[in-house]
Amino acid sequence: MADRYDSPVGDKPSITETQWQAAAIASALLSIILGIAGSFWILGLVPPEAIAPDDMAARGRALTPIGTFLIAIVTFCTVAWRAKVTERQANAQERQNASADENNLAILLEKGAELTGSDDKQKELAGLACLSAVVTAENRRFGGEGLSLLGRYIQENHPKKFSSYLPRIALQALRDGYRNGNSSPVKLRVNGDSEVVRWEPIWGVGGVNFRYGTVRDWPDEFDECPTANTFFKVSFETIKIAVDFRTFKGCKFTECEIIELNTRIGDTNTFTECNFSGCIMNFELNEERLDLETFFKDKNYYIEGNPPLPPHGFDSFDWSRYLRKQPRYPFGGEED
Structure with a gap:
């Protein structure tokens, strides 16, 4: 089963974290394979032939742009994948914080209801402070209550x-x-x-x-x-x-x-x-x-x-x- 964080959000198509990870690995493997093949070609090992030093240098210069492009692709895919990982972790932390906030607000709501029913004016005041914190909180989960x-x-x-x-x-x-x-x-x-x-x-x-x-x-x-x-x-x-x-x-x-x-x-x-x-x-x-x-x-x-x-x-x-x-x-x- 796919991770729920892999699913794109919204109506627009989006590349998921898993897809970016696969692209980064695939591009890295492809770069390694092409790098080895290019090295063999530069040295005249594939196909076997005698290569003059000047020709080796020329072949190396010819493959340099391709190598640079492959490195850029690998870097781009890796950075995009890491960005998705960071986003997932941040969302998870945000949900965790929101859950903690709701728990705290629920405690304040319960405490406010208890204290405002007291005959002690100071406890009443503390209860009103608790309820005020609940209704003015950015998280409005318990605002109506x-x-x-x-x-x-x-x-x-x-x-x-x-x-x-x-x-x-x-x-x-x-x-x-x-x-x-x-x-x-x-x-x-x-x-x-x-x-x-x-x-x-x-x-x-x-x-x-x-x-x-x-x-x-x-x-x-x-x-x-x-x-x-x-x-x-x-x-x-x-x-x-x-x-x-x-x-x-x-x-x-x-x-x-x-x-x-x-x-x-x-x-x-x-x-x-x-x-x-x-x-x-x-x-x-x-x-x-x-x-x-x-x-x-x-x-x-x-x-x-x-x-x-x-x-x-x-x-x-x-x-x-x-x-x-x-x-x-x-x-x-x-x-x-």
């Missing part, structure tokens, strides 16, 4: 607040792991209860459901993060945000600037004293018609001269029927 463990660590140990140093380390490791090309299908749920929270995006996981809590700070990273985020009964206050009923369910928005709204009949989100100036109304008013008077009843408004855009299917729309029209200069001032 590392992200899953990091995400579950946040869900189980720090579901309410991300502000302390341990969850922030985990969040950064998730971001770094995602940027390293890893991803995890795991879906998480974090619960803010009634506390004021600062939710931040969790990178690299399949989805996150943020529940309850009051949000007064909306990081721009949410718009960049590809994770499928949903929010359930979360209160948002004084932030600038785009609202989609598929992402926000049963949420309350108070004194927020709504830059885009996608809603439908049965939408349970509520708005109080929110600014809809220039808002993109990304929905349709169909035959069943949304009850806009009820939907926008709680002192919501737009600045005069900058009403929301018309809903789909309308060239223009009188939003003053449903939203308060607030003067641009409420204290009677004028633009300079």
Whole structure:
């Protein structure tokens, strides 16, 4: 059976290591045979005849280019064969190193899972360091598993607040792991209860459901993060945000600037004293018609001269029927 390293790689034909070795040996043997035959011819031994010294010299000069060519062929085949041998050895070493790396990463993954489940903060920190090493490693064999463990660590140990140093380390490791090309299908749920929270995006996981809590700070990273985020009964206050009923369910928005709204009949989100100036109304008013008077009843408004855009299917729309029209200069001032 042929050695597996003899097989050419890729679609293009290639000369294998064994073939180069055979060519080197064959060319060397041929050179020896031709060298002996040439020596006999130069000395007049084949065929037997008396040769003058000048004729011997002439014959030697005649065979010199041939000898040089044969030596070059032997050298070329030998060098090519040795190059193939070196390549095989390097590939074998690379596979051995990769296998060792995977074993080390598997150990780090197991150790990280063990330490992050500890009640000792120092052990937790060491566990996060292990998992961070796994998800940022060049070998991504266990990257997805590392992200899953990091995400579950946040869900189980720090579901309410991300502000302390341990969850922030985990969040950064998730971001770094995602940027390293890893991803995890795991879906998480974090619960803010009634506390004021600062939710931040969790990178690299399949989805996150943020529940309850009051949000007064909306990081721009949410718009960049590809994770499928949903929010359930979360209160948002004084932030600038785009609202989609598929992402926000049963949420309350108070004194927020709504830059885009996608809603439908049965939408349970509520708005109080929110600014809809220039808002993109990304929905349709169909035959069943949304009850806009009820939907926008709680002192919501737009600045005069900058009403929301018309809903789909309308060239223009009188939003003053449903939203308060607030003067641009409420204290009677004028633009300079």
